[in-house]
Amino acid sequence: MGWWILERVDRKQFADFLRSRREAIQPGDVGLFHGGPRRRTPGLRREEVAALSEMSTDYYARLEQGRGPVPSETVLGAIARSLRLSPRERDHLFFLAGRQAPAHEPLENSSSTGLSRLLDLLQGSPAQIVTPSGETLAQTPLSLELFGDESVYEGLERSLMYRWFTRPETRRIYPERDHALHSRSFTSQLRTACIQEGTGSFPERVVTSLLNLSQEFVTLWGMHEIDVRHEGYRKRVRHPGVGLVDLECQLLFSAGQTHGLLVFTAAPGTNGQHQLRELAGAVGA
Numbered sequence: 001m002g003w004w005i006l007e008r009v010d011r012k013q014f015a016d017f018l019r020s021r022r023e024a025i026q027p028g029d030v031g032l033f034h035g036g037p038r039r040r041t042p043g044l045r046r047e048e049v050a051a052l053s054e055m056s057t058d059y060y061a062r063l064e065q066g067r068g069p070v071p072s073e074t075v076l077g078a079i080a081r082s083l084r085l086s087p088r089e090r091d092h093l094f095f096l097a098g099r100q101a102p103a104h105e106p107l108e109n110s111s112s113t114g115l116s117r118l119l120d121l122l123q124g125s126p127a128q129i130v131t132p133s134g135e136t137l138a139q140t141p142l143s144l145e146l147f148g149d150e151s152v153y154e155g156l157e158r159s160l161m162y163r164w165f166t167r168p169e170t171r172r173i174y175p176e177r178d179h180a181l182h183s184r185s186f187t188s189q190l191r192t193a194c195i196q197e198g199t200g201s202f203p204e205r206v207v208t209s210l211l212n213l214s215q216e217f218v219t220l221w222g223m224h225e226i227d228v229r230h231e232g233y234r235k236r237v238r239h240p241g242v243g244l245v246d247l248e249c250q251l252l253f254s255a256g257q258t259h260g261l262l263v264f265t266a267a268p269g270t271n272g273q274h275q276l277r278e279l280a281g282a283v284g285a
Contacts, residue, residue, distance in 0.1 A: 011066030014096040018064050021083045022049055028240045029084060031172055052082035073099055073154060080152055090152050102154045115254055115261045124285050126264040132193040133203035134160035141283045146237050161186040162206045165214040173238045187220040188228040242275040
């Protein structure tokens with residue numbers, strides 16, 4: 001598959017769509033400092049999108065100009081995440097590039113369908129349906145606002161644990177002093193998932209890859225820790241609009257423990273509760 005695919009679809013539409021999405025997103029939306037010299041153009045600069053997507057500025061510029069080879073699924077996924085594209089926008093980007101969009105994993109069995117119904121009742125809270133290996137299958141609007149769209153990844157990157165150890169930007173929304181505990185917790189969760197799902201499973205493939213890619217993971221895996229959790233099931237998340245949000249986590253598993261409903265709440269009367277209400281108003285939840 002080469003550059004000619006963009007000729008078949010419409011290079012101009014592809015370039016125009018990229019440009020429009022880049023101009024629609026503000027630096028603060030992606031955690032970038034937007035002080036300094038006044039910007040001449042709206043939205044992000046090309047070099048900022050390129051840096052967030054881990055590619056050269058020249059390569060990204062050629063994409064916006066409708067030049068060069070067709071981007072791979074991995075490149076398209078990186079751009080979609082950097083531009084905070086919605087699932088439909090992400091699929092449209094793949095379509096314009098002549099690529100097949102990643103599948104949206106269905107919630108197939110009755111247990112996960114039950115969790116899906118519960119999720120529908122929690123639209124005013126940050127909540128998501130996840131797998132034991134860290135794949136996010138569905139999110140509420142507040143979850144999307146706090147964590148971004150975590151369902152857009154492909155391959156091993158579907159696992160939050162995999163991204164945590166291989167993509168440094170995954171850690172940006174969490175305070176640095178919490179990183180060590182997150183690393184231990186994610187490693188222990190992967191160990192449990194491997195035990196439950198066995199040889200050849202998705203979590204085993206994640207672990208095998210991480211043992212070759214991350215020395216931090218190698219060290220933690222060698223500690224053989226099980227059930228490492230945050231004190232009081234708490235998690236702190238940094239949001240560019242409201243600052244650091246202190247959350248409590250509740251996790252409800254389906255009968256077969258193949259899916260979990262993860263719900264984030266804040267104690268009544270706390271700043272966290274006020275922050276969640278502010279975010280809910282902003283997203284119309």
